[in-house]
Amino acid sequence: MYPDEYGRFGEFGGKYVPETLMSALATLEADYDRLRNDPEFQKQLHFYLRDYSGRPTPLYFARHLTEYIGGAKIYLKREDLNHTGAHKINNTLGQGLLAKMTGKKRIVAETGAGQHGVASATVAALLGLQCTVFMGEEDMERQALNVFRMRLLGTEVIPARSGTKTLKDATNEAIRHWVEHVTDTYYVIGSVVGPHPYPMMVRDFQRVIGDETKQQILEQAGRLPDSIIACVGGGSNAMGIFYPFVKDASVQLIGIEAAGEGIETHHHAASIAKGSKGVLHGSMTLLLQDEYGQVQPAHSISAGLDYPGIGPEHAHLFTSKRASYEPISDREALDAFVTLTRVEGIIPALESAHAIAYAAKYAKTLPSDAIVVVNLSGRGDKDVHTVEQLLEGTL
Amino acid sequence: MTMRGKVAIENRLRTRGERVAFIPFVSAGDPNEEYSYQLILELAKFSDVIEIGVPYSDPLADGPVIQAGSLRALQAGMSFPKALSLIARVRVVTDIPIVLFTYVNPVIQYGPEHLMKSCIQVGVDGLIIPDLPYEESEEMRTLTNQYSLALIPLISLTSYDRIEKIAANATGFAYCVSSLGVTGERSTFVNNLEDFVRTVRQASPVPVAVGFGVSQPQHIKALSAFADAVIVGSALVRRCGDIDDALKQEDHEKAEKALADLIEFARTLALS
Numbered sequence: 001m002y003p004d005e006y007g008r009f010g011e012f013g014g015k016y017v018p019e020t021l022m023s024a025l026a027t028l029e030a031d032y033d034r035l036r037n038d039p040e041f042q043k044q045l046h047f048y049l050r051d052y053s054g055r056p057t058p059l060y061f062a063r064h065l066t067e068y069i070g071g072a073k074i075y076l077k078r079e080d081l082n083h084t085g086a087h088k089i090n091n092t093l094g095q096g097l098l099a100k101m102t103g104k105k106r107i108v109a110e111t112g113a114g115q116h117g118v119a120s121a122t123v124a125a126l127l128g129l130q131c132t133v134f135m136g137e138e139d140m141e142r143q144a145l146n147v148f149r150m151r152l153l154g155t156e157v158i159p160a161r162s163g164t165k166t167l168k169d170a171t172n173e174a175i176r177h178w179v180e181h182v183t184d185t186y187y188v189i190g191s192v193v194g195p196h197p198y199p200m201m202v203r204d205f206q207r208v209i210g211d212e213t214k215q216q217i218l219e220q221a222g223r224l225p226d227s228i229i230a231c232v233g234g235g236s237n238a239m240g241i242f243y244p245f246v247k248d249a250s251v252q253l254i255g256i257e258a259a260g261e262g263i264e265t266h267h268h269a270a271s272i273a274k275g276s277k278g279v280l281h282g283s284m285t286l287l288l289q290d291e292y293g294q295v296q297p298a299h300s301i302s303a304g305l306d307y308p309g310i311g312p313e314h315a316h317l318f319t320s321k322r323a324s325y326e327p328i329s330d331r332e333a334l335d336a337f338v339t340l341t342r343v344e345g346i347i348p349a350l351e352s353a354h355a356i357a358y359a360a361k362y363a364k365t366l367p368s369d370a371i372v373v374v375n376l377s378g379r380g381d382k383d384v385h386t387v388e389q390l391l392e393g394t395l
Numbered sequence: 396m397t398m399r400g401k402v403a404i405e406n407r408l409r410t411r412g413e414r415v416a417f418i419p420f421v422s423a424g425d426p427n428e429e430y431s432y433q434l435i436l437e438l439a440k441f442s443d444v445i446e447i448g449v450p451y452s453d454p455l456a457d458g459p460v461i462q463a464g465s466l467r468a469l470q471a472g473m474s475f476p477k478a479l480s481l482i483a484r485v486r487v488v489t490d491i492p493i494v495l496f497t498y499v500n501p502v503i504q505y506g507p508e509h510l511m512k513s514c515i516q517v518g519v520d521g522l523i524i525p526d527l528p529y530e531e532s533e534e535m536r537t538l539t540n541q542y543s544l545a546l547i548p549l550i551s552l553t554s555y556d557r558i559e560k561i562a563a564n565a566t567g568f569a570y571c572v573s574s575l576g577v578t579g580e581r582s583t584f585v586n587n588l589e590d591f592v593r594t595v596r597q598a599s600p601v602p603v604a605v606g607f608g609v610s611q612p613q614h615i616k617a618l619s620a621f622a623d624a625v626i627v628g629s630a631l632v633r634r635c636g637d638i639d640d641a642l643k644q645e646d647h648e649k650a651e652k653a654l655a656d657l658i659e660f661a662r663t664l665a666l667s
Contacts, residue, residue: 162462163452289504293475295453
């Protein structure tokens with residue numbers, strides 16, 4: 001089973017962090033190991049997931065989209081219906097409770113689009129924790145409404161002004177902040193990235209998506225799906241829905257990377273298609289870098305996918321050929337955003353629109369008795385402003 | 396022929412006499428290659444060891460001052476191979492032990508064994524890799540030992556029961572991180588610093604240096620009671636920013652003056 005005792009998924013993962021954090025990571029590993037099997041912790045987590053966030057989320061057979069596309073049956077796992085509008089809350093409830101039950105009073109988090117920041121701020125308000133969120137200065141402009149939501153929830157939002165001023169740098173700043181406050185602060189990472197045990201822990205808190213999907217598809221269709229499709233930035237929603245199916249060899253797992261303006265250009269976030277092996281944010285993984293190991297800026301229309309690396313377990317699923325990863329461009333995602341909205345009356349997050357776009361292309365090539373599940377990881381309210389500017393005058 | 400490698404560093408720090416040894420940190424190529432070259436040669440005249448940083452896009456262990464220095468150097472075209480060439484030029488003139496400070500990702504891309512050979516070739520004596528903790532360092536420990544180079548570990552106030560194994564494997568010197576947090580100037584130190592450094596010294600077969608936050612003559616006086624060496628980075632790199640500001644205004648006289656001020660400031664620290 002992955003990860004191994006060194007936190008490695010094959011050749012990826014590990015702990016590449018300053019020495020100051022090593023004891024904190026060891027303590028976290030021990031705490032998590034104890035609490036994951038603690039009935040009281042599990043009871044509380046289950047309670048909040050159900051009564052606070054609204055789980056289980058539905059698995060919706062998208063009949064209209066299926067008919068519109070013509071091909072495989074498309075099902076949508078409705079993570080957009082979670083409290084705060086995305087799958088991020090599954091993880092922040094888990095880590096928030098972990099922080100609370102280990103006596104921490106403060107949490108710190110990074111955020112790209114603001115979804116993880118809002119989910120962290122929400123859980124901090126719920127559990128009475130003090131919360132600081134780092135957000136790239138550029139993202140703060142792109143997602144001004146989420147900045148206000150976090151502040152409304154009582155969270156301090158600090159602009160990350162270093163480097164590319166996006167998620168990568170917000171993560172650097174959050175880690176630096178954690179190094180300085182490590183004795184009283186818990187770091188809530190938002191994706192399956194970072195040093196061990198984070199990629200494992202975030203996966204475990206997100207696997208509820210896949211566990212529910214498996215049960216729901218068996219109830220609704222009487223069999224496992226042929227393919228599961230999910231977008232990948234760091235990769236937490238994808239890891240969450242993939243993980244319970246990793247051993248079901250008949251189920252194809254397809255992660256969708258942001259191709260931005262095209263993977264042949266310099267403006268994309270395709271860490272698997274165009275990246276190479278190296279260390280980013282504490283783990284060995286695949287990332288966008290130049291020949292000397294300088295991390296290269298990523299680009300995507302969606303702030304949540306605008307990240308130059310990928311979780312180490314995805315890197316492992318890719319190199320071991322258990323999952324495949326496909327690029328979808330800004331343009332294709334935008335078209336899928338409009339299509340799903342018009343055909344099903346569901347406005348998807350731009351991140352999730354990447355998965356929808358690929359599903360539409362792919363389903364067309366499959367027979368009508370095939371089953372494709374798409375993880376609709378978040379709702380698109382946060383993106384309406386961006387899309388309005390991009391589509392101005394075309395509707 | 397002068398001795399090189401880890402022995403050069405260890406011997407230099409052991410023969411410091413009553414004085415605490417002085418280790419300045421500069422980023423290679425900050426604010427540009429020529430100023431960096433001059434600066435390193437001037438520092439070599441009164442320092443014991445020089446730590447030269449390879450500028451990196453994502454310096455996780457560094458505060459805003461060294462991040463800015465890294466950025467200046469990268470914008471002036473510095474790269475991993477160019478930093479090694481700069482050291483080769485410096486090595487022609489001075490025998491001072493040189494430690495290369497680099498994050499782990501550039502090392503992986505350059506190739507660990509390739510780096511060992513280049514270090515020997517250009518005259519680097521040891522390495523500091525701040526995001527390569529003990530658990531991930533086996534390959535680098537083996538290689539540096541094989542090439543007689545130092546692999547200088549960072550030991551922090553939160554290392555607790557990890558101190559012994561890290562310090563026992565230190566070569567060159569053991570680097571005590573004096574405060575929680577990233578690099579940067581600080582006005583005071585934590586109360587238990589002396590106990591911490593003494594614990595490291597007990598476990599370490601090599602000299603013990605203190606860094607992170609050291610920026611004033613009185614810091615160095617205080618540290619000299621229990622440390623073999625002090626490392627000063629941000630206080631110097633901030634002054635490299637003054638040189639860069641002057642260069643941007645095309646005021647070369649002012650740039651020369653800023654360089655002279657930096658060197659004078661470093662000399663004052665070295666003699667404290």
